[in-house]
Amino acid sequence: CNVLISGFEPFGGESVNPALEAVKQLDGTVIQNCTIIAHEMPVVRYESIEEIVKLIEQHDPVIVIAVGQAGGRPDITFERIAINVDDYSIPDNSGQQPEGEPIFEDGPVAYWSSLPIKDMVKRLQNENIPASVSNSAGTFVCNHLMYGILHYLSKNQNNKIGGFVHIPFIPVQTIHNRQPSMELKTIVRGLTF
Template identity: 25%
Template structure:
C-alpha cells in the first residue's frame, strides 16, 4: 500500500465544533507516472497548519475498490468531502457541480439511484476566492464519466443514503509542469504549490460558509 500523508490535526486551541474535512486524491494511471491530485495533497500536508481537521486518502483507479473505500470513509461523517483528480489538458482548476449516475459504457453506476446530484455548495464563492487569489479556475458542469465523476456521484449518494451531514465536492486539477515535461507534450500545466493553495482556499471557504 502507498504511504499516505498523515491526517492534519486541528490546532490545540480549536473548539469542539472544528470542521472535519476528508480530502482524497487518486493514484497514477495509464501513461501518467504521477497524479497531480496526489502531488497537490502531499504538498498541502507539508505546510497547512490551520484550524480545519483534515483527513487524507489516496484512492486506487479501480471502481469496485473506490466504492468500498469511499463508503467506509463517509461512515466517519465528515462535514465535507473534497475529492481531487487530474484533468490532462486543462489550464484551470475546475469545480465540478454535477455528479452523474453514469459509467463510460453508458450503464449507471448504481441501479435505482438518482440520475444525477447537483452540488448545493457555494461554488461561486469558492471560485471568487480562487480567482481573487490569482488562481485560474472555473465552475464545470460535467465531470466526465470516468472515476472522477464516480467519486463525486457516489460520495453524494452515500452521504444522502446514510443520512450523513457530509457535503461533497470534486475538484479537477491541471497537470504539473513536471508531468508535462516527462510526457514531452505541450499540455497546459499548473504548479503544485498553486494547486495545494487552491485546495486550502476552497476548504477554508466551505468551512466559513457552513459556520
C-alpha cells in the same frame, strides 16, 4: 471537525498524479479549526467508492472533497454535477472498461455538488489562482467517485457537504505533450480555499 480530501493514484500510463501529490501536502493541516485528512484513492470502479465510504464512517468529516487530474484543463475546476453513468474511454487501474452502465441502478440520473462552487471559484480568482466551474466531470472514475460520495451522503448523512475538484497537469507531465499545466504549489494553495 474534520475535512476529508482524497487524491487519485496515477492512471493511464502516468507515473504521477498531481491530485495525490497536492492532497498529501495538505494532510494534517488545520484550517478554521478543522483538520484536513488526506487519503489516496484507487482509480478503480466501485473500490474507490467503498474506500471513501469507509473513510467517511471512520473520520466523520463535515466536508468530503475528492480531487482528480483533468489533463488539458488550464485551471482548477469545481465540478457542478455528477451523472449516473460509467463510460470509460480507457480501462481503470483494474482493467475494467464499462460502456454506458449506470453506477447505481437505483440512483437518480445525477447529483449536484453540495460545495459552494461559485464562492470557491471567486475566492481562488481573488487570490490570482485560475479557477472556474465545470459542468462535466466526465464519465470515468472521477465522475464515478463524485457520484458515489453524493449518493452516500444523500442517503446516510445529508447534513454533510461533498463534491469534486479537477486540477490541471503539473509541469513535469507536459514536457512532451504541450498541454496546459499549473505549479503544484499553486494547486495546493487553491485547495486550501
